[in-house]
Amino acid sequence: MVKFFEAKNVVKRFGGLTAVNNLSFTVSQGEIFGIIGPNGSGKTTLFNLISRFFPVTSGEIHFNGQQLENLPAHKICNQGIGRTFQVVKPLRRMTVLGNVMAGAFLHTSSMGKARTKAEEIIDFCGLTQFKDSEAKSLPIAVRKRLEIARALATEPKLLLLDETCAGLNPRESEQAIGLIKRIRDAGVTIIIIEHVMKVMMGISDRILAINFGSQIALGSPQEVARHPEVIKAYLGEDHA
Amino acid sequence: MNKIKKLNWLFALLVLLAAIAVPWVIKAPYHLHILILVMVWATIGTAWNLLGGYTGQVSFGHAAFFGVGAYAAGLLNLHYGLSPWWGMALGPVVAALAALPIGLICFRLRGPYFALAMLALGEIFRLMFTNLTEFTNGAKGVLIMPEITSKMFFYYVGLTVLVVTLLVTYLIVHSKIGYYLVSIREDQDAATSLGIPTTFYKNVALLPSAFFTGLAGAFYMNYVAFIDPNIVFNLSNVSVMVILVVMMGGVATTWGPTIGAGIYIALGEYFRATLGSANVLVFGILVCLIIMFMPNGIIGGLETLKQKFFRSGTGLPGGGNGEVLRS
Amino acid sequence: MELLSQTIICGILLGGMYALIAIGMTLIMGVMNIVNLAHGALVMVGMYVTYVCAQEFGVDPYLGMFVAMLVLFFLGCLIQKFMINRLVEVESILPENQVLLTVGIMLVLTEGIRLIFKSDYRSVVTSYSSDTLYFSGMAISVPMLTGFFIAMLFTFLLHLFLTRTDLGKSIRATAQDRDAAVYMGINASKITMITFGLGAALAAAGGSLLLPLFYLWPDIGHLFTAKSFIITILGGLGSTGGAIVGGLILGIAESLGATYISMGYKDVVGLVIFLLVLLFLPGGVRSLVKRWQA
Numbered sequence: 001m002v003k004f005f006e007a008k009n010v011v012k013r014f015g016g017l018t019a020v021n022n023l024s025f026t027v028s029q030g031e032i033f034g035i036i037g038p039n040g041s042g043k044t045t046l047f048n049l050i051s052r053f054f055p056v057t058s059g060e061i062h063f064n065g066q067q068l069e070n071l072p073a074h075k076i077c078n079q080g081i082g083r084t085f086q087v088v089k090p091l092r093r094m095t096v097l098g099n100v101m102a103g104a105f106l107h108t109s110s111m112g113k114a115r116t117k118a119e120e121i122i123d124f125c126g127l128t129q130f131k132d133s134e135a136k137s138l139p140i141a142v143r144k145r146l147e148i149a150r151a152l153a154t155e156p157k158l159l160l161l162d163e164t165c166a167g168l169n170p171r172e173s174e175q176a177i178g179l180i181k182r183i184r185d186a187g188v189t190i191i192i193i194e195h196v197m198k199v200m201m202g203i204s205d206r207i208l209a210i211n212f213g214s215q216i217a218l219g220s221p222q223e224v225a226r227h228p229e230v231i232k233a234y235l236g237e238d239h240a
Numbered sequence: 241m242n243k244i245k246k247l248n249w250l251f252a253l254l255v256l257l258a259a260i261a262v263p264w265v266i267k268a269p270y271h272l273h274i275l276i277l278v279m280v281w282a283t284i285g286t287a288w289n290l291l292g293g294y295t296g297q298v299s300f301g302h303a304a305f306f307g308v309g310a311y312a313a314g315l316l317n318l319h320y321g322l323s324p325w326w327g328m329a330l331g332p333v334v335a336a337l338a339a340l341p342i343g344l345i346c347f348r349l350r351g352p353y354f355a356l357a358m359l360a361l362g363e364i365f366r367l368m369f370t371n372l373t374e375f376t377n378g379a380k381g382v383l384i385m386p387e388i389t390s391k392m393f394f395y396y397v398g399l400t401v402l403v404v405t406l407l408v409t410y411l412i413v414h415s416k417i418g419y420y421l422v423s424i425r426e427d428q429d430a431a432t433s434l435g436i437p438t439t440f441y442k443n444v445a446l447l448p449s450a451f452f453t454g455l456a457g458a459f460y461m462n463y464v465a466f467i468d469p470n471i472v473f474n475l476s477n478v479s480v481m482v483i484l485v486v487m488m489g490g491v492a493t494t495w496g497p498t499i500g501a502g503i504y505i506a507l508g509e510y511f512r513a514t515l516g517s518a519n520v521l522v523f524g525i526l527v528c529l530i531i532m533f534m535p536n537g538i539i540g541g542l543e544t545l546k547q548k549f550f551r552s553g554t555g556l557p558g559g560g561n562g563e564v565l566r567s
Numbered sequence: 568m569e570l571l572s573q574t575i576i577c578g579i580l581l582g583g584m585y586a587l588i589a590i591g592m593t594l595i596m597g598v599m600n601i602v603n604l605a606h607g608a609l610v611m612v613g614m615y616v617t618y619v620c621a622q623e624f625g626v627d628p629y630l631g632m633f634v635a636m637l638v639l640f641f642l643g644c645l646i647q648k649f650m651i652n653r654l655v656e657v658e659s660i661l662p663e664n665q666v667l668l669t670v671g672i673m674l675v676l677t678e679g680i681r682l683i684f685k686s687d688y689r690s691v692v693t694s695y696s697s698d699t700l701y702f703s704g705m706a707i708s709v710p711m712l713t714g715f716f717i718a719m720l721f722t723f724l725l726h727l728f729l730t731r732t733d734l735g736k737s738i739r740a741t742a743q744d745r746d747a748a749v750y751m752g753i754n755a756s757k758i759t760m761i762t763f764g765l766g767a768a769l770a771a772a773g774g775s776l777l778l779p780l781f782y783l784w785p786d787i788g789h790l791f792t793a794k795s796f797i798i799t800i801l802g803g804l805g806s807t808g809g810a811i812v813g814g815l816i817l818g819i820a821e822s823l824g825a826t827y828i829s830m831g832y833k834d835v836v837g838l839v840i841f842l843l844v845l846l847f848l849p850g851g852v853r854s855l856v857k858r859w860q861a
Contacts, residue, residue: 051433077435085433091426093660102423105416106435114416154434298661348846352602355666356796357845360838363793367838371831425660475789480670487667491660518682524674531668532650535659 002065004029004189005158010059012042012049012213019045021213022059027158032180032190034204034221036197038233042213043193044086047160050191051076051083063158077106082156084147086163086193090135096122096146097131103153118153124186125149125179141172148179152188159183161192165199177203197234201225209233259399263392272391276463278498278505279398280456283405284478285485285497287452290409292483293492294418295445296425297347298355301362303478304342305335305450309457310472311369314382324384327458335454336447343443350428359475366473381468384461394463401459402498405452410494412448421445422492484527490539499538573705574826575819580707580715582818584776587718588791589798589810590725591769596804597742598762601651605669606770607792608676611785613639613771614778615680621691628691629717632775636768643767646672647760673788681785688782696779714776721772726807738762797841 005027012020020042027033037043048054050061052073061068066079082103091099100118108114122131125145130138135146144164151159161180165173180203184190194200200207200221207224209217217227224230266272284306292298312334313327346357369376376382388394412418420441423431431438461467472478481504489500507526511519534541592606613635620631650672654665661667698709729735740748741758749755774791781787798817802809817837824833 053429053432072437073432074435074437077433083433085429089427089430089433091423091430093426094422098419098422102419102431102436103434105419109416111415114419150430150434293660296661298666345842345846352666353845353849356602356800357842360842360845364835364838364842367831367835371829371835476670476674480667483667487661487664518678521675521678521682524671524678527671527674528650528668531664531671532653532657535654535657535661535664540660 003062004064005191006060006062007046007050008060008062010046010049010061011057012045012054013057019213020049023208023210023213023215025208025215025218027189027191029157029189030184030187031205032184032192032203034200034207035191035193035210036195036200036207036224036230037210038195041211041233043195043210044162045213046210047083047162047191047193050160051081077154077156080155080157081160082151082154082158083160084144084151084162084164086166088140088143088147090138090143090146092136093134095132095134096127096138096149099135099146099150100153103150106154121149121153124182125152126175141168141176144168144176145179148183152183156188158189158191161190163193163195165194165196173199197225256403260396263395269391272395274505274509276391276394276398278501279395279402280460280463281482281485281501281505282498283398283402283456283459284453284482285489285501286402286405286409287449287456288482289486289492289497290412290421291442291445291449293486293496294413294425295421295442297442297445298483299358299449300355300475300479300483301342301358301360301365302449302453302482303473303475304362304365305339305453306457306460306478307365307369307467307469307472308335308338309454310461310467311376311382311457312454313458313461314384314467315376317384318377318382323387324458324462327461328455331458331461332451332454335457336451339446339450340443342450343446347439347442347446359479362473362475362479366469366475369469369473376469379468379470381466381471382461383466386462386465398459398463401455405455406494406498408448408452412445413494417441417444425492484530487535487537488530490537491535493537493539496537496539503538569704570826573707574822576705576707577711578819578822579815580711580818581780581822582815583715583718583811584773584814585794585798585818586811586814587721587776588770588773589795589802589814590722590807591766591773592795593799593802593804593806593810594738594769595763595766596799597806598738599647599651599759601665601669603669603766604666604792605646605673605676605788606766606795607788607790608673609639609643609767609770609788610774610791611783611788612642612676612680613767614774614781614783614787615684616771617775617778618689618691618783621693628693628775628778629713632772635771635775639771640764640768643764644760646767647763648756651763652756652759673792677785677788684785686784686786688784690782691778693779708780710779714780718773718776721769722807722811725769729807734761738765793837797837800841800844 003026008024010020010023011018023046035043035046045054049056050068052068052071056069059069063079063081068076068079071079091102094102097115097118100121101114104114104117104121108117122128125148127142127145127149130142135143138146148161148164164176164180168176177199180190180192192200192204204221206219207221208215209224209227209230211233216229216233217224262275263272266275284302288299288302309327309331312331313324316322316327316330317324342361346354346361349357370379372378413421420431420436423434423436424438424441428438457472460472485500485504486497487500488504489498490496508523511522515522536544588610592603595601595603595606616635616638617628617631620626620634621628626634651665651668654668695709700707700709700712729739737748737753737758738761740751741753741755745755794817798810798813801816802811802813820837820840821833824836828836
């Protein structure tokens with residue numbers, strides 16, 4: 001059987017620094033797959049490898065029977081992989097509607113269709129009241145949701161979410177988690193990065209924990225949370 | 241098609257009718273001459289705006305396309321004895337062909353480096369056209385004998401060129417392509433993540449931009465009947481001038497370049513007439529003031545003011561996609 | 568053979584003085600991250616100050632240079648504080664509006680000077696202007712030699728300033744990481760002002776050194792802007808050492824070009840090299856050195 005998503009022995013070196021060291025994992029369709037690790041452990045680099053913003057040093061990435069690591073970056077989206085950015089990158093001087101339409105144009109050239117599609121998604125993400133606001137004027141929580149909406153407009157089968165809850169207050173976090181669950185229920189597989197453990201425990205089906213670019217644990221949230229290496233990485237030697 | 245969009249078209253139609261009526265009201269050749277120059281600059285500005293304003297790729301080398309268009313018309317006449325009006329067909333095509341390799345080279349670079357590379361390319365064109373004396377007549381330039389001298393005729397040709405340029409640019413901007421171009425300007429990484437092939441779309445913006453700049457060049461040659469490399473490939477009087485025209489009127493707006501060209505040419509002529517040798521100095525001071533206080537041009541500035549007074553959420557400084565989304 | 572070595576030596580001497588101007592530009596670009604198209608105009612204004620000192624008050628150009636440096640330092644500070652710095656607060660669609668502002672400044676400076684001095688070609692004649700040293704069959708002009716050594720002296724002093732003094736260290740820190748520098752308590756807006764002033768002063772020094780060798784007219788600024796760019800891109804942004812190497816390369820290429828290729832195509836060659844470096848060697852000579860070390 002062809003695996004839905006698979007990373008095989010992925011390595012990324014920047015000069016002498018190994019940012020991602022021989023990571024292998026698979027994600028099945030319909031799953032929420034979490035990746036955790038301390039700051040600078042290589043999580044975002046891994047996303048940048050999957051979405052081809054960086055070339056891999058070695059290793060293979062397969063998605064839906066397609067090999068990704070030689071495609072140009074903009075083709076990744078056509079394959080059905082959407083992503084958000086840790087430091088949000090809104091199209092600042094476009095409205096929320098414009099942002100989402102820019103994504104919706106991937107599958108249509110008609111202004112009317114793109115607009116209808118975008119409005120649906122804006123509604124789904126609870127952004128209706130901001131529809132005509134310029135992206136640069138939005139508060140951070142809304143910008144993060146806009147990132148997700150824009151990626152959803154490209155109709156991804158797999159969505160890469162990079163620290164969607166970072167910088168949000170508890171209530172906003174709750175809302176974000178609710179949205180992520182709704183997206184999964186709509187049939188989109190999700191890989192999510194977060195370094196807030198609590199968030200990850202609640203929504204992930206499986207979690208991969210990494211430190212210094214290498215895997216330290218992989219399994220259900222409970223297994224990973226109890227794993228001594230994970231505790232050590234998060235809390236320091238004394239607690240292990 | 242809602243009300244606002246219909247109103248916009250109605251407004252455009254009224255402006256066009258007014259423009260058609262002008263030569264019956266203003267008959268002085270000098271005034272018509274200024275209006276013809278305004279249309280040349282409005283055309284170049286509108287073309288530049290597609291690449292610079294909407295796509296955010298600030299070109300300091302549009303003189304290359306302008307000059308190539310102008311020389312296409314002039315050299316047809318010089319070497320083959322053909323009417324320079326054929327240049328109106330050939331000039332834009334040659335300019336677009338020249339843009340192809342330029343795009344492939346320069347779009348490897350981002351931001352100020354792109355601007356510098358275009359600047360260097362514009363200068364290379366000027367030097368090449370100066371030095372290839374056998375082909376281009378070098379610094380001596382190209383002189384043609386115009387068949388028609390009626391200012392009113394040139395006015396209408398210029399108006400047609402401008403209207404076509406405005407229309408095509410408008411249609412490009414208010415389509416999927418327009419959304420993609422603005423996305424690239426706003427954030428290249430985000431655009432890539434949405435499946436937009438950024439280099440391809442930058443070229444999509446460059447080609448019509450070069451095409452219409454070349455068209456303006458060919459028209460200019462027919463109108464003034466004499467060009468040399470220092471006139472049409474000039475860095476400050478063409479490449480930089482067009483940027484200032486667009487900035488003055490409104491970056492990334494439909495009407496901005498035309499308004500900017502009108503003000504610029506009119507002010508330039510007024511200063512020349514009244515201030516004598518200080519005219520360029522006053523002009524320069526004005527340029528600094530505009531960039532410092534009204535960087536998004538008169539239209540952008542008005543939008544900002546309107547927002548301050550009315551707190552209307554929909555008005556976007558500099559237009560961008562605001563016009564689209566209000567449709 | 569003598570022609571070749573004389574050409575090369577000429578190029579090196581010229582290049583040293585170009586380098587001083589380019590160091591001014593690279594300093595500004597490094598700290599402020601802007602492309603300064605008014606740099607050549609600053610050189611030109613500096614040259615006119617020195618010219619006036621020599622013509623009206625009979626001050627030797629090598630002394631007048633210090634007046635020019637002082638004047639340009641303050642001019643640079645004012646331009647940065649009241650014009651360029653303002654743009655940080657203005658929201659603009661085109662990030663290149665800073666570049667355009669420098670174009671406006673260039674226009675104002677050039678036209679201001681043209682209004683005062685007209686477009687006439689001027690030159691400063693001193694008792695030693697046409698002195699030449701003969702050295703194993705080669706003729707080397709004295710002003711060129713003097714200019715080169717003064718330029719190198721200034722470069723050395725600048726190096727000491729940047730590495731040994733607190734102010735110099737603050738400038739380097741701001742260039743490396745502005746935010747971090749601000750967190751460390753550096754007053755970044757003061758530093759950028761001083762940097763711009765310093766860059767302008769160096770431009771004035773370089774221009775004054777070249778004054779005995781060049782005709783002076785208001786549009787000469789374009790020439791120096793272009794040269795500084797080529798040198799800065801060749802040498803690698805923000806690198807003083809790179810600017811010297813870039814300056815020497817440009818100087819030698821220019822005098823070889825003038826001697827052996829037609830004058831007309833000389834500038835084309837320079838621009839093509841500029842484009843190639845921009846495209847294929849974005850870090851300039853410095854990145855080559857790094858690559859070779861690694």
